[in-house]
Amino acid sequence: MYTQALNSETVVSTIDDEQKMTAFQARIDREEKIEPNDWMPAAYRKTLIRQISQHAHSEIVGMLPEGNWVTRAPSLKRKAALLAKIQDEGGHGLYLYCAAETLGVTREHLVDQLLSGKAKYSSIFNYPTLNWADVGVVGWLVDGAAIMNQIPLCRCSYGPYARAMIRVCKEESFHQRQGYELLLQMMKGSEDLKEMVQDAVNRMWWPSLMMFGPSDGVSEHSSNSMRWKIKRFTNDDLRQKFVDATVPQAKILGVTLPDPDLVFDEVSGNWKYGEPDWAEFKRVIAGHGVCNKQRLKDRISAHENGAWVREAALVYAEKQKSRMAQSAA
Amino acid sequence: MTENITPIWEVFIRARNGNAHRHAGSIHAADAEMAMQAARDIYTRREEGNSLWVVRSSDIHASDPGDGGMMFDPAADKIYRHPTFYELPEDVGNM
Ligand SMILES: [Fe+2]
Numbered sequence A: 001m002y003t004q005a006l007n008s009e010t011v012v013s014t015i016d017d018e019q020k021m022t023a024f025q026a027r028i029d030r031e032e033k034i035e036p037n038d039w040m041p042a043a044y045r046k047t048l049i050r051q052i053s054q055h056a057h058s059e060i061v062g063m064l065p066e067g068n069w070v071t072r073a074p075s076l077k078r079k080a081a082l083l084a085k086i087q088d089e090g091g092h093g094l095y096l097y098c099a100a101e102t103l104g105v106t107r108e109h110l111v112d113q114l115l116s117g118k119a120k121y122s123s124i125f126n127y128p129t130l131n132w133a134d135v136g137v138v139g140w141l142v143d144g145a146a147i148m149n150q151i152p153l154c155r156c157s158y159g160p161y162a163r164a165m166i167r168v169c170k171e172e173s174f175h176q177r178q179g180y181e182l183l184l185q186m187m188k189g190s191e192d193l194k195e196m197v198q199d200a201v202n203r204m205w206w207p208s209l210m211m212f213g214p215s216d217g218v219s220e221h222s223s224n225s226m227r228w229k230i231k232r233f234t235n236d237d238l239r240q241k242f243v244d245a246t247v248p249q250a251k252i253l254g255v256t257l258p259d260p261d262l263v264f265d266e267v268s269g270n271w272k273y274g275e276p277d278w279a280e281f282k283r284v285i286a287g288h289g290v291c292n293k294q295r296l297k298d299r300i301s302a303h304e305n306g307a308w309v310r311e312a313a314l315v316y317a318e319k320q321k322s323r324m325a326q327s328a329a
Numbered sequence B: 001m002t003e004n005i006t007p008i009w010e011v012f013i014r015a016r017n018g019n020a021h022r023h024a025g026s027i028h029a030a031d032a033e034m035a036m037q038a039a040r041d042i043y044t045r046r047e048e049g050n051s052l053w054v055v056r057s058s059d060i061h062a063s064d065p066g067d068g069g070m071m072f073d074p075a076a077d078k079i080y081r082h083p084t085f086y087e088l089p090e091d092v093g094n095m
């Protein structure tokens, strides 16, 4: 995943020619896809660059909490699955960076924004993965929430983003299923194992709900994103869908969800849930979560340790090119 | 810190023998050999294809959407280029 509405509306520029704006909106309303070379309002471009790059950063940072468990996976099967999932997430990040680049920003600039702390990524990855069950719960809840968010993005009005999302969604189902299966297996084990699962669920439930972003009443934007069909559902709609899908799964698994207000509403057919702690959400987004500093530190050192490889590859490519030119002469 | 920009490549995959290559996405790599390796890792983790092309993005020349009318509209009123334009008696059967 992981796009998260972060409440920073882009002001629609008045410089953009009104006629072009009308024609653009008409294309969106006809469900036409907007492609990189097409005319688009500056604010549409800016909103997309921000959303797609935040999404890409989230995929990349999202590899870290799970990477924490690769060397301690309890079996070869689980280790292979975890490695494959983490590799997928890296791939998701790369598909998304490419989609953002079609809007006229460089990869180098986007990576720079992440490493300098200017760009945001999903708050969920600033929580620690403390026990092996966290790996399962991340797959079940975090990827589950990601799927809810990403499926409507497959119909996003911007072609390259929509196509990247289709590719991503095809791979997500495995992520969620391997996590849920891992938990099912733990729940058949000793009391200790069951407690580990419940503990992981208790810690991850609320942060997973926060992945959908602030409540619609509070969220300033959405309106442009909805009008431009970047977004198709509100944060609360998606959160509700997620809760409704997850409650029965928790029951099958045999765990409780840590929300005393969770109750089935006969009238709407939805599960009513309590209010997430939005103060905590704001704190984590602002950089004060448990792992924010560690995550950024890890990304920076990965980037710096890889610098010589990128440099050497470019020098080698240049050398090959001049050799080819010489032998052709 | 300004780093040298690593070039972008477009990736094309042939899903099955007998099919044409289709555009899959893009990747960054210093040269063609590394581009091929990266394309394999990023776009074919689940048997998505059996053949890959990588092309420097800067080598692709795209038609300008602004010229769309001039380029493609003239084909719209040339219905005589399609078989259904020609009416034949029923008893001729499939032709
Ligand atoms: Fe992902």
Ligand SMILES: [Fe+2]
Pocket (backbone or CB within 6 Å): A001, A089, A143, A146, A172, A175
């Ligand atoms: Fe995933």
